[in-house]
Amino acid sequence: MRRAKPAVRRAATDDDAVIRTRRLTKRYGTLTAVDNLDLVVHRGEIFGLLGQNGAGKTTTILMLLGLTEPSSGEARVMGLDPEREPRLVKRRVGYLPDAVGFYGGLSGRQNLRYTANLNGLRRDVAEHAIADVLEQVGLTDRADDRVDTYSRGMRQRLGIADALVKTPDLLILDEPTTAIDPLGVVEILELLRRLVNERGLAIMLSSHLLTQVQSVCDRIGIFAAGRLVGQGTVDELAATFGDGTATIEVGLELPTPADRSRAQAALGSLSGVTEVNPPAKDGDPWQVVVRPASGEGRVRQEILVVAVDQSLRLTTLRPVVPSLDDIYRLAVTRTAA
């Protein structure tokens, strides 16, 4: 994302790590669910765990909360060892489980009250916090209805409220946006961003929905078969998993075949251009591949000049931004190979 992220810059020092794991491993029999995981999440950032179902995301989260023991390696959450001091960790970490459930016979507010009691909040503090988080997730109107009557999206939002009741320093959200309609997703993501900006807490969320992760996360970790194959911002991941080339889309109006070959030759003659791919169908843009990727800006300028010289009529000219989809596919296939 092209967004100013001062928080992340500031968080570059080690002391700001809210989550840090070293060679964290979990084996179930012969299956290695999480394999030598080295992960760092800083204060004030949203970290996205990306991976298919069964890639080890939830297992990692459970180990961070001390809900399952690592086979080897270690984890630190807020500087605490979740294996030895799980209660201190859980007091400060809000967790939204995958497929979160509530006591259907109780109202949303009663469910949150139970969580507040389990966290040892004083009654007045609890009531205040509950009203506050219900407002934040937009459930104030339905707070006193039985959870039985809630839609799945409302339950999900109640789950986020539940994770926030204890005023955590870190939020761990397992698939927070599943079952929420597209408009609701935008609201939730905005809420998360606001929480980070206002309260300065850190969020780790897992998802398999790439666009959401890309739109809200400062940094991303890509999980494949229990291993973290990449970690960083989208740009950093693109640099890691790209093949060192950049692609430019060039839209041209070319009425005759002669024009086409002229364009092919002109584009191909530019320095740094390694490939010129004409479109499969008329009207689509041409793909110009540049190596090294850093030469992309210069080449784009030269294309403009060439187009004027050769009197080729340009319709579009733009660099192709690597999408998280591409990066993810590359990362997963490359590590599988």
Place this chain on the structure above:
Amino acid sequence: MSAADTTLTADPVVAEPAAATPRDPLPRAGWRVVAAKELGDHLTSVRFVVLLVVLGLAAAIPLYFAADQIRSIAPQASGFSAVFLALFTLGSQDISVLRVYEFVGIVAPLLGLAFAFDAVNGERSEGTLPRLLAQPIHRDDVINGKFAAGMAVIGLVLVVVVGFIAGFGMLRLGIVPHGNEVLRLLAWVIITFLYVGVWLAFGLLLSVLVRRAATAALIGFGIWLLITIFGQLITTLVNGILAPAADATPDAILANAQIQQFITRLLPSTLYRETSVVLLNPSVNQISAPTSIGQVQQAQQQIQSLFSLDQSFLLVWPQVVALVFLLVVCFAAAYVAFMRQEVRA
């Protein structure tokens, strides 16, 4: 664990100092919060009302017969000992099962099972377990709290039902318990509480081990049926097979009687019934089969007299210990299984 320790010391970067203490102290007794919530759930549940009615009926029906008999012996009541306890021990002269303690013994296990069979697997299938365990409580707070809440409801129901019977006796029949009778009644309530506790712990064990609540309920009620209804049938059958030949020596007959007794005592319902009979009836001085001819003769020469409560306890303490043992074993099994289970199914 040791591997983690060595890497910890080898790499100081990871070993950050423990961060600032949390703003609020950790809750001290998580099990109490769990128990309070569970108790609230139980008391407002349909289940609670149904069980109260069922157990109430189970007590009221034999009580009707008991009252009848007490009225009939009322003229000579001065010679009759422990009239008040007769409310619980007397019943229909034709049907021996029709007595309060027998009926309570049959129905009470339902109480235990009903408040436990979905305790853990229910949370699991509703998806509330991971959320609950992610709160700053100990893991065993969950199962301890649930057990405590179950025991509290059971205690409440028993006190209500026994209070109803005692109240009926005092108001309608005009019989007032003496101090000794009150103590015996109290002891019986505690034993019943323990016995239901065994079933509660067993239900809890099922709820931990069996993934689906409906299956757990079916297994639990199946075993209840087997023990309370068919239990005596089965032991009679086994004992019939083991019965000594007609020309056996008295010693062989005695030895056989002991084996038969051992077999019947494998059932918790037998343990409970034997304890109830002795505690509620001060004149009962023997529940075990005699072990020698001498004891047989002794028993025949004994003068009928009333026992004090501690003397009665001496008779049944093995049964009481066995009940406590069963309770502890069931709960410990549930506890250990729960602690070792993965959070995710």
